[in-house]
Amino acid sequence: MKLELRGITKKFGDFVANDSIDMVVEPGEIHAILGENGAGKSTLMNVLYGLYTPDGGEIVLDEQPVTFSGPGEAMAAGIGMVHQHFMLVPVFTVAENIVLGQERLRGPGLLDLDAARSLVRETAASLGFDLDPDARIEDLSVGAQQRVEIVKALSRQAEVLILDEPTAVLTPQETDELIQIMGRLKDAGTSIIFITHKLREVRAVADAITIIRLGKVVGSADPSATETELASLMVGRSVNLGVDKQPAQPSGTALSVRGLTVLDPNGVEVVKDVSLDVRRGEIVALAGVQGNGQTELTEAILGVGPSHAGVIELDGTDISRLGVRARLDSGLGFVPEDRTTSGIVADLSITENLVLDLVGTSPYSSFGSLNVNFLRENARHRVEEFDVRTTSIDRPVGTLSGGNQQKVVLARELSRDLTLLVASQPTRGLDVGSIEFVHKRIVAERDRGAGVLIVSTELDEVLALADRIAVMCGGLLVGVVDGGEDRDVLGLMMAGVPVHEARAQAADHHTVLGEADLDVDPATAVEPVPHPVQDQEEGR
Amino acid sequence: MTQDEGSRRPDAVEDAPTADRPTGEVGAPDQQPPSTSNALREALQSMMSSSVLVTVGAVVLALVIGSVLILVGDTAVQSTLGYLFQRPGDFFREAGRAISDSYVALFQGAIYDSEATTAERRVRPLTETLTIAVPLIFAGLGIGLTFRVGLFNIGGQSQLVLGAILGAWVGFALDMPPVVHIVVVLFAAALGGAIAGAIPGVLKARFGAHEVITTIMLNNTSRYFLLWVLGTGAFLSATPQVSPGLAETARLPLLLGGSFRLHLGFVLVLLTAFAVWWLMERSVLGFQMRAVGVNPEAARTAGMSVRKITVLAMALAGTLCGLAGAMQVAGTEGRLTGSVYGSIGFDAITVALLGRSRPLGTVLAGILFGALAAGGRIMSSRAGTEAELVTVLQAVIVLLIAAPPLVRSVFRLPAPGGPRTRAKEVAA
Numbered sequence: 001m002k003l004e005l006r007g008i009t010k011k012f013g014d015f016v017a018n019d020s021i022d023m024v025v026e027p028g029e030i031h032a033i034l035g036e037n038g039a040g041k042s043t044l045m046n047v048l049y050g051l052y053t054p055d056g057g058e059i060v061l062d063e064q065p066v067t068f069s070g071p072g073e074a075m076a077a078g079i080g081m082v083h084q085h086f087m088l089v090p091v092f093t094v095a096e097n098i099v100l101g102q103e104r105l106r107g108p109g110l111l112d113l114d115a116a117r118s119l120v121r122e123t124a125a126s127l128g129f130d131l132d133p134d135a136r137i138e139d140l141s142v143g144a145q146q147r148v149e150i151v152k153a154l155s156r157q158a159e160v161l162i163l164d165e166p167t168a169v170l171t172p173q174e175t176d177e178l179i180q181i182m183g184r185l186k187d188a189g190t191s192i193i194f195i196t197h198k199l200r201e202v203r204a205v206a207d208a209i210t211i212i213r214l215g216k217v218v219g220s221a222d223p224s225a226t227e228t229e230l231a232s233l234m235v236g237r238s239v240n241l242g243v244d245k246q247p248a249q250p251s252g253t254a255l256s257v258r259g260l261t262v263l264d265p266n267g268v269e270v271v272k273d274v275s276l277d278v279r280r281g282e283i284v285a286l287a288g289v290q291g292n293g294q295t296e297l298t299e300a301i302l303g304v305g306p307s308h309a310g311v312i313e314l315d316g317t318d319i320s321r322l323g324v325r326a327r328l329d330s331g332l333g334f335v336p337e338d339r340t341t342s343g344i345v346a347d348l349s350i351t352e353n354l355v356l357d358l359v360g361t362s363p364y365s366s367f368g369s370l371n372v373n374f375l376r377e378n379a380r381h382r383v384e385e386f387d388v389r390t391t392s393i394d395r396p397v398g399t400l401s402g403g404n405q406q407k408v409v410l411a412r413e414l415s416r417d418l419t420l421l422v423a424s425q426p427t428r429g430l431d432v433g434s435i436e437f438v439h440k441r442i443v444a445e446r447d448r449g450a451g452v453l454i455v456s457t458e459l460d461e462v463l464a465l466a467d468r469i470a471v472m473c474g475g476l477l478v479g480v481v482d483g484g485e486d487r488d489v490l491g492l493m494m495a496g497v498p499v500h501e502a503r504a505q506a507a508d509h510h511t512v513l514g515e516a517d518l519d520v521d522p523a524t525a526v527e528p529v530p531h532p533v534q535d536q537e538e539g540r
Numbered sequence: 541m542t543q544d545e546g547s548r549r550p551d552a553v554e555d556a557p558t559a560d561r562p563t564g565e566v567g568a569p570d571q572q573p574p575s576t577s578n579a580l581r582e583a584l585q586s587m588m589s590s591s592v593l594v595t596v597g598a599v600v601l602a603l604v605i606g607s608v609l610i611l612v613g614d615t616a617v618q619s620t621l622g623y624l625f626q627r628p629g630d631f632f633r634e635a636g637r638a639i640s641d642s643y644v645a646l647f648q649g650a651i652y653d654s655e656a657t658t659a660e661r662r663v664r665p666l667t668e669t670l671t672i673a674v675p676l677i678f679a680g681l682g683i684g685l686t687f688r689v690g691l692f693n694i695g696g697q698s699q700l701v702l703g704a705i706l707g708a709w710v711g712f713a714l715d716m717p718p719v720v721h722i723v724v725v726l727f728a729a730a731l732g733g734a735i736a737g738a739i740p741g742v743l744k745a746r747f748g749a750h751e752v753i754t755t756i757m758l759n760n761t762s763r764y765f766l767l768w769v770l771g772t773g774a775f776l777s778a779t780p781q782v783s784p785g786l787a788e789t790a791r792l793p794l795l796l797g798g799s800f801r802l803h804l805g806f807v808l809v810l811l812t813a814f815a816v817w818w819l820m821e822r823s824v825l826g827f828q829m830r831a832v833g834v835n836p837e838a839a840r841t842a843g844m845s846v847r848k849i850t851v852l853a854m855a856l857a858g859t860l861c862g863l864a865g866a867m868q869v870a871g872t873e874g875r876l877t878g879s880v881y882g883s884i885g886f887d888a889i890t891v892a893l894l895g896r897s898r899p900l901g902t903v904l905a906g907i908l909f910g911a912l913a914a915g916g917r918i919m920s921s922r923a924g925t926e927a928e929l930v931t932v933l934q935a936v937i938v939l940l941i942a943a944p945p946l947v948r949s950v951f952r953l954p955a956p957g958g959p960r961t962r963a964k965e966v967a968a
Contacts, residue, residue: 304840325843336841345835347585356831357842365824372822 001078001159002027003048003191007057010043017043019215020057025160025191025208030182032194032206034234036431037402040215041195045162048193049081050074080158082149084165088137095120095133098152123151126188127181142289143174150181154190161185162193167201171289172459172491176511179205197234199227200460204512235432245443248467250279253316254420254451255301260310262296262475270296271308272475278420278451283442285466285483286455288494293475294455295337298422301453302334303327315419328357331419335409335426337455339402343409346398350390351379353397354412378415386411387437403434410441421445424455439465459487487513580752581690585834587941588687588896595894595901597947598940599908602933607639609932610925614638641923646930649918650911660799665914667802671872673910674805675700675864679888680906681809681816682733682860684897686751688820689853690833695740695755696861697885698762699733703862705769706732708783708869708876711790713774721789725870726808726863733862734855736762741854745847751854759885767878775876783876792871805867812860813899819856820899829853864888890938909934 003025010018017040025031035041046052048059050068058065061077068074071081088097095116106112117133124131129147137145146166153161163182167175182192182205196202202209202223209221211233219233231239255278262271271293278284286294299305301312303324312320319327328334336342344353355364355375363374379393386407390400397408406426413421423442427435442465446452456462462469469485471478471493479499481489488506493499611617617638620631648654650669656662679696686693707729716724740754770781777784792803820826831839832849840846868880891909895901916930940947947953 302841323843323845324840325845328843334841336838341835341837342841343838345831345838347834348831352827352831356838357844359827360824368824370822370824370827 001191002062003079003160003193004060005044005048005057006060008044008047008054008059009056010040010047010052011055016215018047018054021212021215021217023210023217025193027159027191028186028189029207030186030192030194030205032196032202032209033212034196034199034202034209034221034230035212036197036234037429038431039212039234041212042164043215044212045081045164045193045195048074049079049162075156075158078157078159079162080153080156080160081162082146082153082164082166084168086145086149088145088148090138091136093134093136094131094140094148094151097137097148098133098155102156119155120151123154127151127154127184129177129181141174142169143171143177146170146178147181150185154185158190160191160193162195164195165197166194167196167198169290171494172487172511172513173495175201175513176491179512198460199230199234200513202230203227231432237433239432239436243439243443243464245465246447248282248446250282250467251449252280254278254280254314255453256311256313256316257297257301258311258313260297260300260308260312262293262300262306262308264296264306270306270475271300273310274472274475274477276470276477276480278453280419280449280451281446282467283446283452283454283465284468284470284480285462286453286470286472287459287462287466287490288457288472290457292472292494294472295424296475297472298334298337298424298453298455301327301422302332328416331417333413333416333418333421333450335406335413335421335423337424337428339405339409339428340398344397344405347396350383350388350393350395350397350400350408351375353408354379354382354415356412358412358415382408382411382415386441401431403430406430406434406438410438414441414445418445418450420451420453422453422455425457426454427456427458427461435461459490462490463487487511580692581833583942584687584690584692586944587893591953592896593951593953594944594947595896595941597951597953598894598937601940601947601950602936603643605936606929606933607643609929610638610642611635613926613929614924638923638925642919642925642929645919645922645925646912646915648915648922650915653918664800665918667796667800668914669907669910670806671801671803671910672913673906674803674809674871675867675884676887676891676909677809677903677906678805678812678864678867679861679884680891680895680902681813681899682737682857682864683888684892684895684899684902685816685820685829685860686853686857687892687897688833689829689849690836691741691744691850691853691857692752693737693740693755693854693857694752694889695736695758695858695885696864696888697881698755698758699736699858699861700865700868700881700885701762701766702736702865703729703731703733703858704865704869704876704880705766707862707866708786709774711786711870712784712875715787716789718789721787722792722870725786725790726866729862729866729869730859731862733858733860733865735858737858737861738851738855741851744854745850763881766876766880770876770878777875781878785875786870790870791874792867801872803867803871805871808863809867810903812863813903816860817899825849825852861885861888887934890934890941893941894937 005021005023007020007022008018009016009020021044033041043052047054050071050073059067066077068077089100092100095113098120099111099116104112104115120131120133124147131144131147131151137148140148150161166178170178185192194206206223209223209230210217211219211221211230213234213236218236221230221233228239257274257276260271260274261269264270274297286297288294296305300308303322310320311318314330314332317330319330340346345356355378358364359370363371364378365371376393383390383393388400388404388407388411390404397405400408421442426442427438430438442452442454454465466483468480468483469490470480471490473494473496478493478496481499486506488511489499489502491511492502492505497505617631617634620634624631649665651666653662653665679700682699683693683696707725710728711725714724736758740751740758743749743754744751769775770783775783792805794800795802795804795806820830828839828844828849831842832844832846836846864884865880869876873880887909891905892902894905894908895903912930912933916927919925919929920927
């Protein structure tokens with residue numbers, strides 16, 4: 001089926017989310033839509049999927065103009081969508097989820113689940129994977145849940161499949177499997193609209209690329225374009241994708257974690273006997289798929305969240321029995337994973353957010369009274385230094401873009417003299433320009449002599465920043481490797497494969513994205529930083 | 541697929557205390573608030589962030605709805621309805637008369653009585669309004685303070701009662717020199733209120749008990765405690781259910797002489813409102829309380845003790861409500877009675893909401909409620925409109941304040957946030 005979007009415009013009040021967007025998706029084509037967060041990709045897809053009514057323009061399917069008043073009509077017309085956040089009922093089985101909303105009956109009020117089961121098996125087999133129709137969704141891995149979503153869309157005869165940021169939650173190996181599935185779908189004649197902001201994936205799988213910036217189509221590109229070219233189109237100016245940094249010059253231990261075990265509220269071990277060192281002057285990246293204990297590990301270091309056992313030493317002093325305040329005072333800087341829930345207080349001003357964890361100390365206050373003038377001076381200074389784009393320091397921080405909010409958090413944490421900076425997902429949801437800036441500041445903090453512990457689920461970020469990489473899976477520390485480690489090895493380790501085995505396996509089989517590393521163009525190559533590492537810890 | 545159940549992070553809703561948690565107050569990680577309070581917190585946030593126009597709109601709309609009720613209750617208007625289609629003019633004339641009579645009487649009773657004979661009587665309504673407003677503002681400041689910390693404190697009544705009991709006892713049982721005595725009375729009342737406020741604060745901070753439940757329960761407890769106290773030996777007087785009168789030295793001096801009830805409390809409440817403003821906007825504690833109120837998670841991450849601030853905020857609110865009790869016993873009443881609390885504890889919630897929990901707003905809202913109460917009496921005697929109309933007006937105001945989108949749609953006001961936030965929702 002050929003899909004055409006002609007002059008699609010969608011406004012929210014004065015804000016134009018989509019400005020007369022034109023796009024053609026040929027049958028059996030993988031068409032990538034590339035754009036930064038907030039560029040209008042999701043809005044466009046929601047228009048296509050019938051969730052929003054466009055203010056102008058038309059959707060044309062096989063030369064027939066169509067209008068959708070809801071997702072039901074879009075699905076009936078052959079458009080399927082796999083949302084970034086899956087729309088599955090966790091306690092239902094795969095087969096039950098597939099038929100949800102289009103239940104076939106074999107008598108009054110009786111579900112024909114056998115038909116559903118065979119439908120699941122057949123569709124899965126045609127795409128080259130197995131799917132147990134009777135498995136419960138909550139028991140499946142994220143990758144398998146995504147495949148359920150794909151099967152669900154195909155079972156509704158989707159000829160155009162929209163994948164919204166499908167790789168955000170996957171391990172590299174899972175991503176590889178997804179790319180293979182996409183290939184089979186394409187061979188079967190299904191068109192795929194692939195929404196992403198990851199340049200590497202786009203180049204690996206797309207047949208055509210449409211780039212959206214600020215609600216407008218700013219160009220289309222060939223998959224052979226370099227990542228730098230794509231990034232420049234996406235951002236609207238030339239960008240440097242790599243991180244310029246000198247080899248690390250570590251000295252002394254900033255953080256030493258020994259035998260750390262963290263229990264979640266249900267008493268389940270989410271971090272299991274982890275030991276890890278971060279030295280002053282080096283960046284250690286904690287890699288892993290979302291939800292494998294990294295968050296809990298950093299929360300234990302800060303002292304919020306569930307109870308924990310084990311020793312946490314900052315600069316040689318045990319801080320594991322101190323409160324949050326005392327830990328911050330002993331030289332810990334913390335950039336939380338979820339900026340909006342833990343990093344900022346949205347309704348308070350930029351000025352106030354910049355001193356959230358400093359406010360009780362001199363010179364920010366004296367005798368319990370805020371030094372308002374000093375706070376404002378501090379805010380003006382920080383806003384300038386960290387290039388926070390705002391019209392006024394008095395604006396509620398919640399009105400800033402994600403990138404600028406993150407700069408506020410970073411500016412605050414770097415206001416103190418740090419022994420250790422812990423930053424979780426420091427660039428999640430940020431535009432390319434802000435990512436560049438944040439990475440630079442993190443490297444600068446390392447070079448100033450602080451230890452830095454980064455938690456990131458983005459391998460690109462891990463590889464760009466890390467001097468050493470610690471990989472976690474299922475609450476265990478799988479292993480610690482050098483910064484320049486092979487992407488495929490890391491991917492396997494993220495799935496729990498010990499380092500030696502991972503290296504052996506990776507040598508046998510390279511993933512699509514891993515292959516891309518081998519013939520990557522020099523302009524974007526991130527040079528692995530060679531440096532001696534003495535105290536490597538191998539997987540247990 | 542190699543990774544299994546560990547691939548999704550279980551939502552950390554509440555961390556129950558466990559055995560191997562680090563011991564000691566400092567080391568214990570703050571307990572997260574129960575998720576049930578998030579909805580209330582958000583509702584509070586939206587009420588507090590609604591614009592001044594919405595607040596004014598709510599009052600106007602309440603008066604309009606009140607007019608309808610006036611018409612329904614007016615017998616002359618009802619009789620014209622019988623021949624509405626023959627002579628509609630009669631209906632409109634009568635309706636206009638009924639509404640203007642009522643609201644003019646309300647105004648005369650609340651602000652300036654143009655029908656009174658002496659100058660003193662003419663300005664008396666305004667002083668009455670302010671007198672009634674004093675305890676309302678005190679309690680409203682207290683309730684509003686907890687609102688801003690994200691706590692839905694319904695316990696104004698219990699805090700007021702305990703303050704009144706302690707203040708009254710100091711006032712009639714102890715013998716002290718003039719200025720010292722009233723100061724001690726105020727301190728005692730503040731202490732009583734603080735204790736009543738700290739109890740639900742501690743229960744919340746230590747055990748996660750929801751403050752709405754505990755404060756409502758304490759309201760009932762305090763009522764019966766008051767009745768019991770009035771029956772004990774120390775509080776017995778010639779009249780049952782009434783304590784001995786406070787000593788002259790323990791009374792708040794009148795501001796305008798013997799013919800007006802307005803007392804020094806009015807000055808005190810204005811000073812207190814300023815102090816509360818300073819506390820919230822200019823002090824470290826206030827900063828922390830605001831941060832906890834909007835985003836306890838971020839406050840905790842920034843090293844603030846959410847528990848400590850919860851207890852402090854409740855105790856401070858109790859202090860202010862306790863002072864409202866002092867205004868009753870040392871100001872207008874002069875003694876402790878079984879009904880000393882009136883409906884102040886609950887009206888204060890409305891006052892705080894109407895004032896959007898800001899000190900200046902609370903002062904104005906308190907004065908408005910004082911005016912409604914003072915005017916209601918005159919309205920019923922002069923225009924024959926039931927004084928209950930005032931209660932209805934107050935109730936309608938609360939309903940409208942709680943539903944800002946309704947008021948905005950009636951007056952076609954823009955939604956808060958503007959396109960900027962809408963754009964972000966879209967992008968998300």
